[in-house]
Amino acid sequence: MSEVKQKALLAKHAARVTNVLTTEQKNIALAAIADALEHATNEIIEANAIDLKNGKANGTSQSLLDRLLLTPERIKGISDGVREVIALDDPVGEVLAQFSRPNGIQITQKRVPLGVIGMIYEARPNVTVDATALCLKTGNTIVLRGGSAAIASNKKIVSIMKDALSSSDIPYDAIQLIEDSDRASVHEMLKANGLLDVVIPRGSASLIKTVVENATVPVIETGAGICHTFIDETAQLDMAIAIAYNAKVQRPSVCNAMETLLVHERFAQNHLAELIKPMIEAGVELRGCHHTKAILAQFNVLEASEQDFATEYNDYILNIKIVGDINEAITHIRQFGTMHSECIVTENIENANEFLAQIDAAAVYHNASTRFTDGFEFGFGAEIGISTQKLHARGPMGLPALTSSKYIIKGSGQIRQ
């Protein structure tokens, strides 16, 4: 039996135990994991050093090495993250609906765990712990498949977490790490219907694409964000500057950052230079339509291609397009947006409502930065990911996204007529 099949099967059997544990039982296990990770800081850093050394030898970029790096502070932060999950409400067992029918049967719809969750991600060892904590809190078990560049760190972390379970009612097998670094193991997970109940990819657009295109197991798609901010004719200048700057510059590497700024032509004629000046000062490279280039002739604006408008830069690069009206803005977003987060800045309430209704995205904003699309910012207290699909969960996902439901029907001998 392959490693994936074997470990998924162990996780499936363990799920029969975890699925019916109380919140208290699950929290005890999470506390043990948090403590164990913190106590093993030195061991983890030693294992992490192996990954870093290999990464450097392989010419890994500095930004990837930084994502891979674990320090005592980061390990403390990861452990505290687990403790925050303890404090969250447990959605399992929640009664979603309860009713009886004329024939006397009583129907209760209850939240239940999904079962076994497959997590496919890149070389970020913190995801190993975050994802495990969220899955265990919701009564699920987990099969982890992290990037091979973090394998030494992940093996150490998973071994510490599994050992920590011995003082709890969660079985040792509830956490599984796929160690095979071959891509085939990812593809095997994607086809493991009957063993994995869902696969969640976290990472680059290409990883997510691979998963969506190849999975027969249900997927919760997260991530890709080509987000727009539309500055309407009546936008307040100060507010427009602040929101656009925040959406682009505060953290360009994340999915809810702005990639394209759409500006109403009358606003642009008067204020475009002022609007983009703080971004230029922050080092943002501009790519604009012809009209933009004409208005910003004094700046170094490259010409934006169709391909640029379809690119998630995750970087200090911004597309700018001047539009004639809100309809042109909506049309552009429909063509290039990824249904993640879209914003209109306007004082015109009719236009705001039109935008909020017409734009089909996980989160639509009026006069606030798209950077708020986030589980913590929404007050969900945990970050499983941001769903950009329409089924099951859409937008920032709290713990309920890791649950399913079940109808429980109690009768006294009723049969169907």
Added chain:
Amino acid sequence: MSEVKQKALLAKHAARVTNVLTTEQKNIALAAIADALEHATNEIIEANAIDLKNGKANGTSQSLLDRLLLTPERIKGISDGVREVIALDDPVGEVLAQFSRPNGIQITQKRVPLGVIGMIYEARPNVTVDATALCLKTGNTIVLRGGSAAIASNKKIVSIMKDALSSSDIPYDAIQLIEDSDRASVHEMLKANGLLDVVIPRGSASLIKTVVENATVPVIETGAGICHTFIDETAQLDMAIAIAYNAKVQRPSVCNAMETLLVHERFAQNHLAELIKPMIEAGVELRGCHHTKAILAQFNVLEASEQDFATEYNDYILNIKIVGDINEAITHIRQFGTMHSECIVTENIENANEFLAQIDAAAVYHNASTRFTDGFEFGFGAEIGISTQKLHARGPMGLPALTSSKYIIKGSGQIRQ
């Protein structure tokens, strides 16, 4: 451009209109469709006669021909079905959550239509109308791909429905029928990411399997049901007889009918013959384990193979297995069940609760027939299908299963710190 791409694109554009219609606007369209279908009874029957003639010439089985057949009564029933959908609550626009954050942003989570729904089904012209009515009611548009054996009926029905839209605010393009009978058109729909928001297969296990294995578009999986009824040691004999008989015989062709009867050995020793007698009288063929064959030596019981326990007969055939206790029953269901509907008949409350908690299925029953797993029986008033997957919707699906949600965030210039 292929037929699928072209029609899906038209449906996608139409969805931008239907997504924001009021309930009143949608109901006017549905009423027009119901009336138009009824008025066109003769035309529909003429078209249907072509399909029936071709079906007979191709040697189609009598039961498939019966599913294909339209009569004035059936067309009246189909039209009345549309009128029933008018009476249902419109889930679109429902506020699912509303809260504000310390920084003052106001977040509202609202139900929105899914967008464009692809429906892949077999030669049942009633599904053409049922599915369209449910999708339009929820503000979606629909791309229909029915079995080629019903193509003349479907073309006529769709043309009548589209014409009926002219007196409403729903665009003509909101209903699309794929006429290409080649299997390739199904596969193209399954890969139409960005055009179709979801695909729902309705029909045989093999159709559903094809869809699940090939789709990159999200799928709502419906259908396959290998359902069990477990008669525990303490079951009341009369109740056990009534529930088992109902689950097997009342309508064997449907997914919530029982395929395997599990019987506690002590109950079986005393009552098995009495339990199965009414089923034998109804013409049910029995396939049993060794123990069953020994107890029922006076009856003609075939030997049940592993393959039998894994088969959804949808017919007058029943597997019987004697089990030592509830755990053996649970283990059997875990191995062979399809997580659809599972039942325990017992007077032992502890065993009932154990069964209801341990069995991972869309619907779990204590002392009631599995035949109740149904949108109408649950009081949802419509039958989109019964989901056997764990994401998005599980069990009988009401109109909310055809919706997604969207976060609407209103601010006054908030930016992320």
